[in-house]
Amino acid sequence: MTDQRRLLIVEDDSTFARTLQRSFERRDYAVWVAQGPAEMEAALEEAHPGYAVVDLKLGSASGLACVERLHAFDPAMLIVVLTGFASIATAVEAIKLGACHYLAKPANTDDIEAAFGKAALGDAAVPIEGRSTSIKTLEWERINETLAETGFNISETARRLGMHRRTLARKLEKKPLR
Structure with missing residues (x-):
């Protein structure tokens, strides 16, 4: 097994992490699992992984900080960010930080292995959607x-957005970050 087949999964959902771990081990990866930044x-x-899979929301921690640290540890590491709610803002930040x-x-x-395989390549054939973005x-x-x-x-976000903290909390309850 080469260093290129060493994978670190940073995921706070232990069931999902175990499932990914077993699946990658069947594909001959050596896999380590961490539940958060400290682990x-x-x-x-x-x-010393060559690959990493990082959840965007790790309990109260941000997976973006993990991406930044992993990239600093090894700029050649291929890092894929997973999220339950994708947004343009977090996608851009993840790529800027090294994903x-x-x-x-x-x-x-x-999907994840395909993402590792497309690391150096862009896909010019990705369809451009012509529909406008909703206010929501x-x-x-x-x-x-x-x-x-x-x-x-949450408090600082509410202040910057000019809304009450409880209003922001209610909006986040309707569509939680994952």
Whole structure:
């Protein structure tokens, strides 16, 4: 087994993490699982992975910080970000911080491996959607963008958006970040 087949999964959903781990192990990857940033740091020294799969929302922590740390650890590492709610703002930030791809859940091992394979290539054939973005979608993307800027601090996000903290909390309850 080469260093290129060493994978670190940073995911707080232990059931999903175990499922991914088993699936990648069947494909001859050596796999380490971390539930958050602290466990990720410990696993990095042992694993020295060539690949990483990072959940965007890790409990109260941001997966974007993990992406930044993984990229600093090894700029050649291929990092795929998974999220239950994809937004343009978080996708752009993930790529800027060093991710090679960004996938919305549900994603399976085939999707993730395909994302690793497309790391150096763009896809000019991706269809451009001609429909306009709804007000609700624009609002949600602005909320996500501001959440990312504030490190997922609800009070500071509400202040920057000019809304009451409880109003923002209610909006987030309707469509939780994952």
